Amino acid sequence: MNVDTPPVESIGAQSVDRALGLLSLIGRNASEGVNLSVIVADTGLSRPTARRLLLALMRARMVEQDAKNRRYFLGQETYVLGVLAAQRFDLMDLTRDSLLRLAELSGDTVFLSVRRDAYSVCLHKEEGTFPIRTNALQVGHRHPLGVGAGSLAMLAALPAAERAEVLGRNADVLGDGFPDCTPEALAPHIDEAAVRGYALNPGLVLTNSWAVGAAFRTPDGNVAGAISIAAIDSRMGPDRQLELGAALRLEMEKIEKRIEQTFALPASAGLAQGRRRKTGKGPSDNEK
Amino acid sequence: MNVDTPPVESIGAQSVDRALGLLSLIGRNASEGVNLSVIVADTGLSRPTARRLLLALMRARMVEQDAKNRRYFLGQETYVLGVLAAQRFDLMDLTRDSLLRLAELSGDTVFLSVRRDAYSVCLHKEEGTFPIRTNALQVGHRHPLGVGAGSLAMLAALPAAERAEVLGRNADVLGDGFPDCTPEALAPHIDEAAVRGYALNPGLVLTNSWAVGAAFRTPDGNVAGAISIAAIDSRMGPDRQLELGAALRLEMEKIEKRIEQTFALPASAGLAQGRRRKTGKGPSDNEK
DNA sequence: GCATCAAGTCCATATTGTGGACATATAGGA
DNA sequence: TCCTATATGTCCACAATATGGACTTGATGC
Numbered sequence: 001m002n003v004d005t006p007p008v009e010s011i012g013a014q015s016v017d018r019a020l021g022l023l024s025l026i027g028r029n030a031s032e033g034v035n036l037s038v039i040v041a042d043t044g045l046s047r048p049t050a051r052r053l054l055l056a057l058m059r060a061r062m063v064e065q066d067a068k069n070r071r072y073f074l075g076q077e078t079y080v081l082g083v084l085a086a087q088r089f090d091l092m093d094l095t096r097d098s099l100l101r102l103a104e105l106s107g108d109t110v111f112l113s114v115r116r117d118a119y120s121v122c123l124h125k126e127e128g129t130f131p132i133r134t135n136a137l138q139v140g141h142r143h144p145l146g147v148g149a150g151s152l153a154m155l156a157a158l159p160a161a162e163r164a165e166v167l168g169r170n171a172d173v174l175g176d177g178f179p180d181c182t183p184e185a186l187a188p189h190i191d192e193a194a195v196r197g198y199a200l201n202p203g204l205v206l207t208n209s210w211a212v213g214a215a216f217r218t219p220d221g222n223v224a225g226a227i228s229i230a231a232i233d234s235r236m237g238p239d240r241q242l243e244l245g246a247a248l249r250l251e252m253e254k255i256e257k258r259i260e261q262t263f264a265l266p267a268s269a270g271l272a273q274g275r276r277r278k279t280g281k282g283p284s285d286n287e288k
Numbered sequence: 289m290n291v292d293t294p295p296v297e298s299i300g301a302q303s304v305d306r307a308l309g310l311l312s313l314i315g316r317n318a319s320e321g322v323n324l325s326v327i328v329a330d331t332g333l334s335r336p337t338a339r340r341l342l343l344a345l346m347r348a349r350m351v352e353q354d355a356k357n358r359r360y361f362l363g364q365e366t367y368v369l370g371v372l373a374a375q376r377f378d379l380m381d382l383t384r385d386s387l388l389r390l391a392e393l394s395g396d397t398v399f400l401s402v403r404r405d406a407y408s409v410c411l412h413k414e415e416g417t418f419p420i421r422t423n424a425l426q427v428g429h430r431h432p433l434g435v436g437a438g439s440l441a442m443l444a445a446l447p448a449a450e451r452a453e454v455l456g457r458n459a460d461v462l463g464d465g466f467p468d469c470t471p472e473a474l475a476p477h478i479d480e481a482a483v484r485g486y487a488l489n490p491g492l493v494l495t496n497s498w499a500v501g502a503a504f505r506t507p508d509g510n511v512a513g514a515i516s517i518a519a520i521d522s523r524m525g526p527d528r529q530l531e532l533g534a535a536l537r538l539e540m541e542k543i544e545k546r547i548e549q550t551f552a553l554p555a556s557a558g559l560a561q562g563r564r565r566k567t568g569k570g571p572s573d574n575e576k
Numbered sequence: 577g578c579a580t581c582a583a584g585t586c587c588a589t590a591t592t593g594t595g596g597a598c599a600t601a602t603a604g605g606a
Numbered sequence: 607t608c609c610t611a612t613a614t615g616t617c618c619a620c621a622a623t624a625t626g627g628a629c630t631t632g633a634t635g636c
Contacts, residue, residue: 012593013344015624016307020348023369030372036583046626051584056301060308061404070583074373080402081311082370083380083411084318084428085362092371114368116349123371140372300624303593324614334595339615358602358614 018045019053026063026072028121030140033071091225092124094258098227098251099126105247108231109133111213113150115223118166119143120151123225134209134230144170146186147178149201149213150226155186156193157215157223163190180204198245203233210236214248216255219263227251306333307341314351314360316409318428321359379513380412382546386515386539387414393535396519397421399501401438403511406454407431408439411513422497422518432458434474435466437489437501438514443474444481445503445511451478468492486533491521498524502536504543507551515539 025042026034039050054072057063061077086093095112102110107130112123122141127133137148145155145166155163167174167183175182181204193199198214213228229244236244313330314322327338342360345351349365374381383400390398395418401408410429415421425436433443433454443451455462455471463470469492481487486502501516517532524532 012340013303013307014592015301015303016341016344017347019301019304019307020344020350024348024365027369027372030375037581047583048585048626049624052300052624053304056304056308059305060312062308073376074369076373076377076402077312077404078369079373079377079379080370080404080409080411081315081362081366082368082373084315085364085367085370087318087427088361089364089367091367114364116365116368121368123368139375302623325612335614336595336616337593340593 015053018043018049019057022050022053023057023062023074023078026074027078028140028142030074031138033066033069033073035069035071039072089262094262095124095225095227095255098255099124102126102227102229102247102251103128106130106229106231106244108229108235111137111150111228111230112225113148113154113213113228114225115145115154116142118145118169120145120148120154120226122150130231130235132232134206134211134232136206136209137230143205144173144178144181146170146174146183146190147181148205148228149199149211149230150215150228151213152186152189152201153193153199153213153215153226153228154223156190156199157217178205196245198248199228200241200245201228202236208233212236212241212244212248214245214252216252216259219260224259227255303341306331306337307345310338310341311345311350311362311366314362315366316428316430318362319426321354321357321361323357323359327360377550382550383412383513383515383543386543387412390414390515390517390535390539391416394418394517394519394532396517396523399425399438399516399518400513401436401442401501401516402513403433403442404430406433406457408433408436408442408514410438418519418523420520422494422499422520424494424497425518431493432461432466432469434458434462434471434478435469436493436516437487437499437518438503438516439501440474440477440489441481441487441501441503441514441516442511444478444487445505466493484533486536487516488529488533489516490524496521500524500529500532500536502533502540504540504547507548512547515543 021043022039025039029038036047036050036054039045039054040047043050045053054063054065058065058075061075062081063078064073064075065071066073091112091114099110099112103126107128109128110126112126113120114123115121119142122137122139125137125139137143143151145158146152155166158166167186171183174186185204189200189202189204198212201211201213203210209230210233211228211230213226215223215226218224227248229248309331310327313327317326324335324338324342327333327342328335331338333341342351342353346353346363349363350369351366352361352363353359354361379400379402387398387400391414395416397416398414399410400412400414401410403409407430410425410427413425413427425431431439433446434440443454446454455474459471462474473492477488477490477492486500489499489501491498497518498521499516499518501514503511503514506512515536517536
């Protein structure tokens with residue numbers, strides 16, 4: 001059981017790790033909620049343990065349980081903390097205008113994603129007016145970096161070494177859940193994206209669902225997130241790829257400018273990121 | 289110092305409780321950050337324990353530590369989870385227009401607060417154009433219900449029994465930190481607010497800093513939050529109180545309408561709130 | 577009305593967290 | 607520059623805490 005527990009590192013406060021893992025899992029299914037069986041299956045925790053952790057999260061209002069269907073959802077406190085965290089770095093706010101413009105311009109569905117470790121998380125979806133939409137990606141969904149246009153764009157925007165490392169770490173997940181997204185299958189698309197400045201996902205996740213995406217960075221050069229536009233393949237011919245790709249790059253630059261302005265003001269609030277490390281496997285990073 | 293620990297129940301996953309307590313504390317100081325000494329002093333935890341919990345929170349990216357000044361801030365993951373939680377109930381989004389209108393109309397500073405247990409938390413501040421501003425309330429600040437105009441409005445909007453219960457729970461905190469906000473001192477203002485439909489804080493927290501506030505509810509009748517307008521006393525004479533009070537009530541109704549619409553769509557997503565005890569049986573927390 | 581499956585709970589065990597004491601980094605003063 | 611004061615970070619023996627198998631309770635369906 002519990003194969004996930006890494007051999008060493010991460011000493012101390014293990015229940016907190018597990019609880020926050022649950023929180024993340026519930027976040028991934030924020031709209032539909034998750035029931036206990038799924039939580040137990042996905043985490044490998046025993047039912048009592050999962051339940052105890054969930055009770056703790058509910059005590060803090062980070063999680064709510066629907067009294068009717070017994071599913072677990074993110075709670076109000078999670079929202080409140082998110083709003084407070086937004087004071088430091090509110091990507092949604094910085095990108096909202098761009099997403100709306102792109103949705104109007106294209107008529108298709110526009111996404112905002114952020115990088116989280118070796119994964120990409122979809123933060124927001126803005127739908128255009130065109131009636132046929134592709135539903136491969138939903139808010140909250142998490143895909144390995146490289147799976148999906150925005151995700152692919154972020155991967156391509158990383159330094160070559162980090163790119164390889166991320167791909168290595170995700171090797172099994174990629175082959176397993178996404179047959180058309182093996183590291184080998186992705187390689188040419190990554191290269192193209194790096195050259196072109198925007199990524200193309202030609203239906204690799206869901207047939208007929210194509211998308212273009214572009215990544216943007218913080219002033220320190222780190223990849224901050226990506227915007228992408230998805231449509232059915234018939235609306236994503238070569239000419240339209242170019243058109244939307246150009247639009248993406250334009251908005252990407254606007255977003256980067258906005259980020260820069262935001263960071264210019266509060267001299268102290270420097271997004272204390274900058275974690276450059278190799279990380280053998282799992283959460284193996286620890287201070288020295 | 290730590291008065292926050294609830295009296296009974298809460299068996300199991302204590303480290304999670306503590307860790308989430310830390311998260312909340314850091315959220316309260318989201319803009320300036322908190323250093324370890326303050327954390328230790330405020331929570332009563334030992335330094336090693338606090339540090340271990342913080343490491344766990346940092347592992348999950350819920351908290352970041354500024355490499356330079358060693359202060360702890362809310363992390364990116366907290367923001368991401370907040371955005372995901374916003375799918376269920378995005379108060380900021382539902383109230384943004386109203387706050388902007390009120391700030392423009394009044395020229396003063398407009399606040400959005402939410403209730404959290406016996407406290408009110410300030411979620412957002414929208415500044416008007418008038419150059420003299422009152423800085424009694426900042427985003428993230430938490431006051432006992434009754435302290436401040438929005439907070440007072442929420443308290444007044446509660447059923448009498450709950451009102452008394454909340455006041456009782458906060459009795460010591462009220463007298464201690466806010467000399468002009470003892471339960472007795474608040475009583476008349478609460479009654480007036482309940483009758484009038486909006487609350488007035490005549491400089492009870494900070495002399496010369498007056499404010500009016502109105503609470504709004506979810507369709508199920510629960511108090512969801514409050515909006516308030518703060519200004520220096522010279523800009524808050526009786527006539528202007530009436531004017532701003534009317535404006536608040538107008539926006540309050542708009543907000544409630546918006547909330548209603550939001551809830552009308554997703555039939556299932558019923559904001560499973562209500563810490564209404566009982567829940568059927570549950571031999572869990574019956575130590576009364 | 578009985579069978580099936582999921583949710584929730586209990587309690588003896590041992591794994592996990594705890595904090596006093598020590599080590600190290602940073603700031604300020606002379 | 608050196609030295610003190612203050613704050614941050616870490617170690618390890620001890621004991622408090624979390625763990626999960628087995629059980630109870632509730633819901634769904636045939």
